[in-house]
Amino acid sequence: MRGRWNGSVAGLLRLTFTVLLSLVVLVGGLAIAESLRYQTSLRQLSQHITPLRLTNLQLRSTMGDATRGLRNHLIHGEPDTLYLQARSRHRAQLDRMESYADRPGLYDDVRTWRRLTEEYFAYADRANAIPRGSGRTLEYANGARRRYEGLLRFSDGLEGRLEERARDLDEQAQRQRLWIQTGVIAAVLLALALAAFTALRTYRALLPPLRAMDRTLRRITAGDLDARAPTSGPVEIRTVGATINTLAEEASRMRRAEKKRARLARVAYEASTVIRRTLDTDQVVREAATALGTKLPAGAVYVELITDERVGAVEVEWSDGALAPVPRTFPSIDAEQVQRTYDAEFVASGRTLDPPDYMPEDVVEAFRELGDMEFMVIMFGAGTVALGALLLTRPAERGPWTDEEIAAVKSVGSELGRGLEQARLYARERELVEELRALDVAKTDFISTVSHELRSPLTSIAGYVELLRDEDAGDVNPAQDRMLDAIERNTTRLRLLIEDLLTLSRIESGAFRTVRQPLDLCTIVEGAVESMRPVAAKHDVRLTVDLSSMPVVVDGDANQIDRAVVNLVSNAIKFTPAEGRIVLTVRTRGDAATLVISDTGIGIPAGEMQRMTDRFFRASNATARSIPGTGLGLSIVRSIVANHSGAFELDSVEGEGTTVTIRIPLTGAPPAETPG
Secondary structure (H helix, E strand, O other): OOOOOOOOHHHHHHHHHHHHHOOHHHHHHHHHHHHHHHHHHHHHHHHHHHHHHHHHHHHHHHHHHHHHHHHHHHHHOOOOHHHHHHHHHHHHHHHHHHHHOOOHHHHHHHHHHHHHHHHHHHHHHHHHHOOOOOOOHHHHHHHHHHHHHHHHHHHHHHHHHHHHHHHHHHHHHHHHHHHHHHHHHHHOHHHHHHHHHHHHHHHHHHHHHHHHHHHHHHHHHOOOOOOOOOOOOOHHHHHHHHHHHHHHHHHHHHHHHHHHHHHHHHHHHHHHHHHHOOOOHHHHHHHHHHHHHHHOOOOEEEEEEEEOOEEEEEEEEEEOOEEOOOOOEEEEEEHHHHHHHHHOOOEEEEEOOEOOOOOOHHHHHHHHHOOOEEEEEEEEEEOOEEEEEEEEEEEHHHOOOOHHHHHHHHHHHHHHHHHHHHHHHHHHHHHHHHHHHHHHHHHHHHHHHHHHHHHHHHHHHHHHHHHHHOOOOOOOOHHHHHHHHHHHHHHHHHHHHHHHHHHHHHHHHOOOOOOOEEEEHHHHHHHHHHHHHHHHHHOOOEEEEEOOOOOOEEEEOHHHHHHHHHHHHHHHHHOOOOOOEEEEEEEEEOOEEEEEEEEOOOOOOHHHHHHOOOOOOOOHHHHHOOOOOOOOHHHHHHHHHHHOOOEEEEEEEOOOEEEEEEEEEEOOOOOOOOOO
């Protein structure tokens, strides 16, 4: 009977109790009672304490899976499958723990476990329900982590109490064995020898594997998932050891899978970063192929784009560690078929020598020419529009493409589609910008040419009007005088329009130069107002000036500022009805000179305020009243203010009036930010 016991615990106990029953006459009821208590201690250890500890570890692992799954879902956008699986199995584990608990204290511990897990999943469900991209995802992920750490602390405490209970049972068994041995010694030396032999056999059969199992559980609890329990001893202990090993192996497998998923997610992220770094279409495709080829276990990468409603010509081929100078050619596929495959999010994979039946025959032949390879085909696009296909191959001995690798390639394909769409839009935008620049230059040249061509005949018309008024050609009767008034007014309007057009042309061509020197803004405003008083009096509009008592010195071009003030006052007079009022105020505020021009005119409709400084735009109420104007005045004023590093503001209420505010830095003050 030498060596380890390989039968069952029940068989060992039957042998032990058979021997002990032969001593009943000698040891009496004491031996029987102690033997039964010894059996009870072992049963409690093997059927309650040890399964309870194992289930505690399983539940701990389940909550770890739930936390990792939730965190990956919230932060990395991965599916919440791992979280949901853990959530679905934790109740069964709690039920098993409750069935193993045989003491009031253990029942309380299991109920506490149940309450803590329910509180955790209630919080985790709220976190899992928040929208993707929400600003609170990191907060919920950290909150779930903290609650998980609380569960770990409770699990560690429970493990300690169970371990202490196991030690108590072990000590109790040893005391009981001592009682049996003492009784046998007292009864008969033969009984003593036989009992000692039986006890020693039991000790060697049960305690070493249990202690080894305990050491294994301690190592696993400490994070050493490579630890394995021995599978020797009685059948029940071997079964428990095998269960522990199975759980440890599954945890190791999940850890390896998690590392692989993390690596592939990092590959997809790095590839996406490289793709988003460029706006050149060809470079986007090359970067995508290179990223997939160097980061994934791929032998070759082919990128095909939809061209002329077909997919077939390989745009870029990465193989043998570099981009191929001349890409391989594959049979073309109709773009509609590619679109359908893209819409269905279908991925084709398999062996090139035995491709799926649904693939076209010419494509099958092309695949077979590649040799024995594992292939993967993924369609990519932007939004709902397919743009092309990705084909990856590698030697067959490296095994089929895994779900994680397919997911990584799909992620890169999505970024490739967005990158291509962005690059194409950028290229089209550059083309449109160049076209608009050419049109703008042509328009500016046209305005400048036409304006210059109109000035000469306009000057001639003005001269002849003046000659007619001087009656050099004879007397002018009242009817003719009215006609000359009309000609003169329209000549003046046309001259002002030409001047505005020439000014606008100089601004756009860069010929509008500003010669700055220190000047008193009050003097400029006062001079401009005096020149406009006759016009204001003619329209029966009261013109009031409120100037600063001290000089307001700015660095500016006197002619430009004067023109800006005259334009604004002229506008105010035109749009203010008779008996209206215009007030000009000049003050210093901080490091800027401020000119405010307020009127009680017709105002500007609220919906048209944003367009008032657009060239040639006129308010609808001004057009309806047939008030003359070119729509260039405010645009020119804003350009003049911008040339002086100033700010221009326009406030108006229709039917109540308009207020224009100009701010120009004082002499020696830093330039103000020019509004865009």
